[in-house]
Amino acid sequence: MPTVTLISHSPAETELLGAEWGRAARQGQVLALNGDLGAGKTQWVRGLARGLGIPARVHSPTFTLVNEYGGGRLQLFHLDLYRLETPGQILSAGVEDYLTPEGVTVIEWAERAFGPASSPPGLITVRFEIISDTGRKIIYDNPGA
Secondary structure (H helix, E strand, C coil), rough: CEEEEEECCHHHHHHHHHHHHHHHCCCEEEEEEEEEHHHHHHHHHHHHHHHHHCCCCCCCCCCCCCCEEEECCCEEEECCCCCCCCCHHHHHHCCHHHCCEEEEEECCCCCHHCCCCCCCCCCCEEEEEEEEEECEEEECCCCCC
């Protein structure tokens, strides 16, 4: 599976990259987003929602765990595991319910739930790296290539 690396020079460009994913997204996709705080994960998800045609304002579900967005081509389930620290907390939060979605699931801080041996089949991991004040490196394995 070839690895793809993209460089975003601004938050608006990160959102545009997410919108491209949204336009190409398929039902049942699960995306694991990894990266430091402020690396652009939620900005990218805003674009993904826009690409899916979702009209709602997207924000990080850090304090609610899951935000569900409808009204677009596919439903979007946006999870944020930042506040969960143990496998027990993650299990009790019901994360597994979102691993076979009737839409698209995006999980921020997914590394807290999945290690290399525990990743669900078909999981697409997207890494975000801060390279400057506004620049981001976005790296993912392209399963369709």
